[in-house]
Amino acid sequence: MKLYNTLTRKLEEFKPITEGKVGMYCCGPTVYSYAHIGNLRTYLNEDFLHRILVRAGYDVHHVMNITDVGHLTSDEDTGEDKMLKAAEQEKMDVLALARKYEDYFFEEEKDLNIIRPRTVCRATEHVQDMIEFVKKLEEKGLAYVSGGNVYFDTVKFGHYGELSWKDISGLQHGARVEEDTNKRNPTDFVLWFTSSKFENQILQWDSPWGRGYPGWHIECSVMSSKYLGEYIDIHCGGVDHIPVHHENEKAQSEGCFGHKWVNYWVHNEFLQLKDIKMSKSLGNILTIPALKEKGYDPLAYRYLAMTAHYRSLLQFTWEALDSAQAALNNLKSRVIEIKKNLSGVVNEDKKAGYLNKFDAAIFNDMAMPQALAVMWEVVKDADINNATKWAILSEMDTVFGLKMDEMKEEVYVPDAEVQALLDARKVARAAKDWAKSDEIRDALKAKGLTVKDLPDGSVEIKQI
RNA sequence: GGCCGGUUGGCAGAAUGGCUUAUGCAGAGGACUGCAAAUCCUUUGAUGUCGGUUCGAUUCCGGCACCGGCCUCCA
Known part of the structure; x- marks a missing residue:
C-alpha cells in the first residue's frame, strides 16, 4: 500500500521493518477534559489505517499513550499546567481526574467503533523509564542542566527540523511566547522539570536532577520504544504535532538511539468548524455525548469522517452531519433489505472485481471517499444478488466499521x-x-x- | 514579518491534460398512495479570477482576489 510520508513529503510504498508485522504508534489524548470531535477525527483516521493494514494482512501492533502527567502549555518553563488547572477547577485529585477523562475517552471511542489499540500506556506509569532515557541523553552529551531543568540540545543533535522542514535560523523566537532564558538555543526543549513554579504540583518524582516531572515529549519516545522497539514503522498524529511535538520526539529518540527512528510519519488534517476554531483551551468543544444528545448516531460522525480524505481539512457543519446521518440511515435500510434474503450463489467474479476496486482505493493512501463510492455502487448494483452484495459489503465493513452486521430492523411494540x-x-x-x-x-x-x-x-x- | 495549503454544483467532498467531473445528502419530474411516508424510475446542477503553455486545462505555470494553517499549547 501507498502512504504519504510527512518526512519526505512524498507518497511512498509501505514496507514493514519485519515481514508481515507493523508497529504503529499514535499520539493519544491528554486527559484533562473531554475529547472533542476534532480530536476524534484523528483517532478515526488512525482506526481506518489500523483496519486497512489488517486487511492488507499485517499483524498490527497499535500503541497509544495516555498523557496523564501534568505538562506545561509550552516547552518553556512558563505557562500553566493544564491538568493541574483542571483538577483545581473540578476539585479533584489530578490522577482521579486523569482516570475520569481516560474513561470518557474510551467510551467515545467505543461509540465510534474505534478498535482499542493493543497497547494503551500511561505516562505516569513510565516515569522511571523516562528518567533512564534522559540519563542516556545526558551520557551522550545531548542534554544539559540549566536553571535546574534538563534541556535537550537541538543544535548539538545536528539535524533538528527535518520533519517540519524548518529552518532553525529563520525562527522568530519569542515573537509570540515568553522566552525561557535557560535555553541555549531557541528550539531546545525541556526533558525534565525541577524548578518550575508549580511547587504544589502533585505529580512529582525523584530524579537524579531533583524532584520534578518529565517534559511533555519524552513519554512518547520512551513508551514507543518500550513497546515497539527502537525502530518504528508508522508514527501518527495530528498535523499540529509536526513542528514541535514530533520534531522533538524524533530528535531525542534519534539522539538516544543513534539511528533513524520512524520510517513513515502519518499526519491527519484538522476538522474545521465554520467560524469557530474548536480547541480545548478555548473551551468551545463539541463532544460525542453532545451529538448523541442531539439525536445523532455516533456512527454518523464516523461516516462523515470517511467522506473526506485524511489529509484534507473537513468542514464540519450541522448540514454535513445531517447528510451523513441520512446516508447512514439509507445504508442501514438497504443492508437490512439485503440481509433479508441471502439465498443464491455468490458471484465470485463480481465480488473480486468490486473488492479489487475497493482495495485500490484504500491502499492508495487511504482514499476512503473513493472506497465509499465503490460501496454505494455495490449497494445499487441491480445485476448482482443479495448473497453477492452481502459477501462484498461485509468484507468492506471490516474497514468502514459501520457495524453492518449488527444492522437489523428495530421492532416497535405499541403500548x-x-x-x-x-x-x-x-x-x-x-x-x-x-x-x-x-x-x-x-x-x-x-x-x-x-x-x-x-x-x-x-x-x-x-x-x- | 517568514513559511505552507486551499478555492469543484444548494451542502459535504472525490478525481482528472481530452471521453458523461465520482459519491452521499438536498432539489425537480413521474409511478405508487384517499393524502402522506417509504420505495422505485427519470432528472437539473460546479471547476474563484485574469493571463500563459498546449491541438486541447478544472487539472501544468504565473499574477490577482478571497479563505485557512503553521512559526505558542492544540488531533
Missing part, C-alpha cells in the same frame, strides 16, 4: 394507548373517514411515531 389509536385509525380508514385518520396520524406523530400505510393494507409504525 395499549398507541394500539387503541391505531385501531381507531383502522376503523376510520375502513370508513374512508380521512379527516379522522389524518388526525390520529398527527397525534401519533406528536408522540414521535411515524405511520406508514403499506400497499398490502397493513400498517408500519416507527419511532423517529
